[in-house]
Amino acid sequence: MVAPVSASGLAALLSDWRRGGESGYRALADRIRLLAVDGRLPTGARLPSERDLATRIGASRTTITAAFDELRASGYLETRRGSGSVIRIPGGTVDRPLGPGDGLLDFATAASPAVPGFQAATERAVGRLPAALGGTGYEFLGVPGLRAAVAQRFTERGLPTESSQILITSGAQAAIALVARSALARGDRVVVESPGYPHAYEALRGAGARLLPLPVDGDSGWDAPEAEHLLRRSAPSMAYLMPDFHNPTGRSLPGESRARLVRAAEDAGTLLVVDETTAELDIDRVGDFPPLASFASRRSSVVTVGSSSKTMWGGLRVGWIRASEDILAMLVAARPAGDLGTAVIDQLITQELLGDMASVLEHRRAEHAAARDALRATLSRLLPDWHVPHIDGGLSTWVRFDAPVSSQLAIAARARGLRIAAGPWFGIDGAFERSLRIPFAAGADATTRAVEILAEVWDGVADAPRGLEPALGAVV
Ligand SMILES: Cc1ncc(COP(=O)(O)O)c(C=O)c1O
Incomplete structure (x- = not known):
């Protein structure tokens, strides 16, 4: 049973749906579809009534009705008399980006494999x-x-x-x-x-x-x-x-x-x-x-x-x-x-x-330094227009680009085998469509591969900010 989405909750997720001056029903439908495909609106979630949503986001009732009609026609919304309108994904479900890996390169999780010495520490612990x-x-x-x-x-x-x-x-x-x-x-x-x-x-x-x-x-x-x-x-x-x-x-x-x-x-x-x-x-x-x-x-x-x-x-x-x-x-x-x-x-x-924390940390430092250097080098080679902050530790960096396409980028990347959480996952109100968290905890080779995938899909996403349909076609 998936919890219903309140009008205020959906309004928060929709915060920038009017981007680029588009405020019509298509922009609203696109935005809801994006939220469904990247998992922020889970399959089975009941949406608020059209009237409540219209009041919350300051749109006309006609706009909401037309957006819901379009979502129904494309299979993203199912409406049953008496039980409201429920999110659907045509042809199946979408797992949450923060879920476990299933053969995808998992960059939604910023974490490393066990530190060397883990097995030996386990054996000593078993002895005690x-x-x-x-x-x-x-x-x-x-x-x-x-x-x-x-x-x-x-x-x-x-x-x-x-x-x-x-x-x-x-x-x-x-x-x-x-x-x-x-x-x-x-x-x-x-x-x-x-x-x-x-x-x-x-x-x-x-x-x-x-x-x-x-x-x-x-x-x-x-x-x-x-x-x-x-x-x-x-x-x-x-x-x-x-x-x-x-x-x-x-x-x-x-x-x-x-x-x-x-x-x-x-x-x-x-x-x-x-x-x-x-x-x-x-x-x-x-x-x-x-x-x-x-x-x-x-x-x-x-x-x-x-x-x-x-x-x-x-x-x-x-x-x-x-x-x-x-x-x-x-x-x-x-x-x-x-x-x-x-x-x-x-x-x-x-x-x-x-x-033996000194050795544990020394290992992490060397591993993360190599991955950080690979990340910086690959980003500057393949995605030179992205802004990459200074990185001196931690597990991830927070890159910025000009177009508000982080969710679309994450969806396109997943179709190429990379699971990564779009910027809005890290905000409390659905913002950060111009940002992306890139972890480097998985090591230099995996990090390089992840950036290569992002670069492969970037042009298609950046040149067509409304290019939702092709990305969806490959995901669902
Ligand atoms: C900032 C922060 N706090 C807490 C956690 C959860 O840590 P744990 O795996 O120990 O529950 C994470 C995991 O990613 C984290 O990044």
Whole structure:
């Protein structure tokens, strides 16, 4: 059962449907079709009534009716008396771009294969398992040895931390979702970066949050005075930020802005949730970037989320939360509604790898540097008109082009074997049609191939911004 789409939700996804001065029913139908084909309007989703949609997007009822008629005629909409109009894909369904791979080159996921040494760490962990088998295995806070190792890693990074401040979770996503549902009430305002990490938006919205966008530019990053102003003016309950190698732009918040941002959040009574999932993926970043929590004047004003998924392996599913003891107590009380702990063997493996973090990070640095260099070289050779920001770490870059065709580009690329998420996936309101996240975490060869595919389809997409039909024909 797919959830119906509200008029306001569809209006947000349709934000730029009048682009290029076209405001007729064809432009609206094209836009809805694009949303269906790239998965943002899932197959089976019921659309709002024509009247509600007309009011929301400020179009005439005639325009909406004609657009829906065209979608019905082309097989993208099915209307049944009494049950409304439902999205369809002629000849089948389309999987979401953020879904698993199926033989496609998967650039919708910015992640790397397991780090070398993973197998050996697993064997050492298995050797230590018997000592744990006498207990029940339900470790609501996490295995004590791993909590200590995570605390030590924070301390090494310049943020003194005790084991009692650490909660182990099943990945960073589970950590974000737990913080969201424990700390938020329905209707609470939450500041999020835009573009940003889509599954965090989902977790926050799922907890009832109203999201307030804080712009992050692919070149200049955050407008720090504007960020402070937004916090002080809107006094949100929470701000969810990725200050190090932000996903998708790769930008880092300058060291000198960090203290001011934390002070602004504290003054506004805002809980800062800092996602450090990508924080240790440095290639050649210049400057000093202390963890945001090191600027907190109160232990309970910042919650930090981390993960093993990007440094060690996504299949490990181990993350953590660093918070004050009182916040941790609240999280532990809320946790059983979602899960009852994280697999003990996975925690033991993570503990082993944390014991050799210098080698883990050295491997990632070399691998990502090679892929980053290949990405830059291939883009400048094959797509010289695209704007590519400076890349000094993280997992991806956020390129820009002149035409608003990111969704069409992603659809055309998929027909050539490349799964990549179009720019609008990373916005809260369907914007970013002139941007594309290109991950480089899959290594130099795969990254080069991905850019070659983008270049192969680019001319067709850029020269024919309305060229939806040929692309669709190849996809469905
Ligand atoms: C910024 C950010 N936060 C959280 C996550 C989720 O991480 P995990 O796999 O540890 O749940 C990701 C994964 O892509 C991410 O990029």
